[in-house]
Amino acid sequence: MATKLVLVGLATDGPKNTVVKVESLNQLNKLFGGFYKERFNVSQTATSLTLGYNPWNGPANSLNGKANKLYKPTVSGNILTFGSVGGSASAVIDLEYPPYLGQQDLLVAAKHYIEQTNSFPYVMRVGGTYASYEVAGWTFQAMYPGAKYNKLSLTCNGTSIVVSGLEPYLEATTITGDASIIGKRIDRLRELGVLPLYLTVAGSALTSFAVTLSGGTDGSFSDSDFTECLETVDFPGDSTHVLVLSPMTSGKVQTISEYLDYPTRAPKFFVAPVTGFTAPTSSFITQYRTILPWRLNMLGLVLGDMNCSINNRDTTRYAAENVMLAFDSKGGYNLTNLKVDGWSYSPLLEKEELDDLKAAGFNAITRYIQNDLAVYQGTTSTADWSYLFSSKVAEVHAICYSICIGYIGTYVAEGAHPELRERIRLALSAVSYLSVDYVDVQVTNSTMFVEVAGYLPDEILNIRFSIKNKPSI
C-alpha cells in the first residue's frame, strides 16, 4: 500500500463526477474523447483548416477515404496546414485526434501518469453540460456531457426516429416502435454501446421533427462544477490523494472543506496548483491571503509550472501534477528521493523565498542547478501541519478501509477482534515513516471502531527530486 492518486480534470467526452479506473489506454481514449473525429469538405486549392480543438497529437488524416494522403500536414494551435490537395473536384478530409484542453486536460494527465508509473490511475471528469432536445413532451439527452454531442441529429417521421451525425462514419440508427417502448429500445441500444442517447422524458405519441441536439458544453472547471462534483462523488476506498487540475480559488477550498467536514467520508489529501506568482513573495502571500482565506490541513498547494515531456511531446504542466506523479511512481515507497519528469520550472526561487512561501502554506520548489536536484518542501496549506502527517492520515485511512470494507453488512460478534487487529497492524507496518504504537478493533452496538495510534517524525518533509535533462533531439 502506498499513495494512490485520483486525477480530476477536464475532458470532451465521458461521464462526469464519476471516478473511473481504466484498464487500457484504448479504453481511456475511447471513454474520454481521445478519438475525436472531424470531417471537412474542402476545395482543391485549400491548404489549411481550422480544427475544433487544439490537437494533442496527430491528427491522423485521410483524404477522400485514403489514409495519410495529406501532403506534409503540420499543426500550429488549431490550424492545420498542408500542401494543396489538388484534383479537379472538392475533397473530403477526415481527421481524428485527441483534443488538448490545456493544463487542466484530464486525458493528457492520465497519459502522463501511465507513462511515468506504468500503472493506471483513477480518473474523474469535472464539468460540462448535456446536449438535449425537447419536443412535444419528449426530452432527448446525450449520453455524456460535451460539445461534440451538439452534432447528434434526430429525425422523426412520426413512426420511427433516425439518429445520426455524431461522427462522420457513424451509421444511422433507426428506432422503430410504439411510443411506449421507444424508451426501452433506446436504453438497450445505449447499453450495447451503439447509441449515445438517453430518453429522459417520454411523451405519449411521436411527432415529426428533424433537429440536432443543442446546449452541450465541455465545461470549464468552475467553482460550481467542482462543488457539484465533490457533493456527488464517492472516492475509491484505496485512493489516498486527489490531484485537482485547476488553480485553487476560495470557492474550491470551501468545497474541499465541506467535503472533509462530512463525517462519513474518508479523508483524502487534496493537492492543487497555485498560479500567478509575482515577486516579491510578501506581496504574493498578501494577495493570496485575500483570495484563499480558508486553510485546510488536508490540502496542499503547489506553486508554479513545470516543463516536461509527455509521450515525447514537450509541454508545460502544473508543477503539482509532476510532483504527485513522482510520488506514485516506483510504488510510492520512497518518499524523500524521487525522480520528477521535467527539466525546468517556474518560478525559480531562492531559498529565502521558499522559506517565506512555506511558512505561508505554499509548496514551492528550489533547485540546486549544479547537480540537477530540486527540493520540494511538503507542507499543507495551514503551514503548521506537516505534509507527512496529513498524507499518512489519508494512507492509514485507506488501509483500514480496504481491510474493513468486507465486514460491512455481515454479522460480526460484539467485542474485541484481535485477528482483525493483527491484519490491520501488519498492513500498516508497510507504511513508510509510520511506527505503529497500537491498533484496536472493537465492535459495539453493531458498529466497528478501529483505533490506530502511531508515531511519525515530527518535521516538515524535505523531498528531493532529481531533474531529468531535456533530451536533445
Place this chain on the structure above:
Amino acid sequence: MPPSNPWSLAAGGWKANSQAIGTHVEKFIGEIPQWAIYVRRDLRFDCPTHKLPSTEGTTFFREHCPFCWGTGFKTSFQLVPCKVSLGKGALGREGTVMDVPGLLARFSVTVDFPRTVYPKFDDFIITAEWNLPVSELPKATKPKPLRINNIYMLKQINDHFEREISWFNCGCEVYEIDKAKVEAELPYLQDIEVLNTAWQQNSYW
C-alpha cells in the same frame, strides 16, 4: 447445417444485421486484444556498428540504430495482438532486502501473447497510438503508428500450453531507449506486417 447457437454466431449471422449493432460487435471483438509492435531480434545477423565480437551475447547499447534499435542484432517488426497489464508489481518495504515469490511478481508490467507470436527473451514491444481505431487494426493493410506510448523489453517468459488455448505470459521492464529517436523512425514503419492469425490456433493433439 443448423446454427451452433440461437444467435447464429458461427454462421456470422450477426454481421448481416442492418443496424449498427453488427458492426459494433465486430469492432468490439477486434479491439479486445490490445495491439503492440513486436520488435523481434534475429540472432543470426549481428549489427555491424553495435555488436562487438568481444562482448558476444548480452551487450545492449540502448542507442538509436535503424538496424538493431539498440539490441545488437538485426530486427524485424510485426503488429501483434497482446494484453498489456500495467500494475505496481510486488515490492518489499522500503529499505529492506525482501524478495517476492513468483516469477512475474517482481515485474510491474506483464504482457500476454497468443501462441503464434512466440516471444523471445530480450525482444521488445512498442505500445503506440495509431492512425486507425484499434478495432480496425486487425483488418488494416497499412496501419501507421502516430506516437509511442512506451517501450517494454521482455525479461521473463512463461508459456502455458493447454489443449485449445495456449499463450505466453511475459514480465517486462521499461526499455530505456530515447523515445524521440525511435519516434523519428515511425514514418518508416507504416507498412508493418499485422499478425491477424491469432484466432486460428490449431490443436497439436
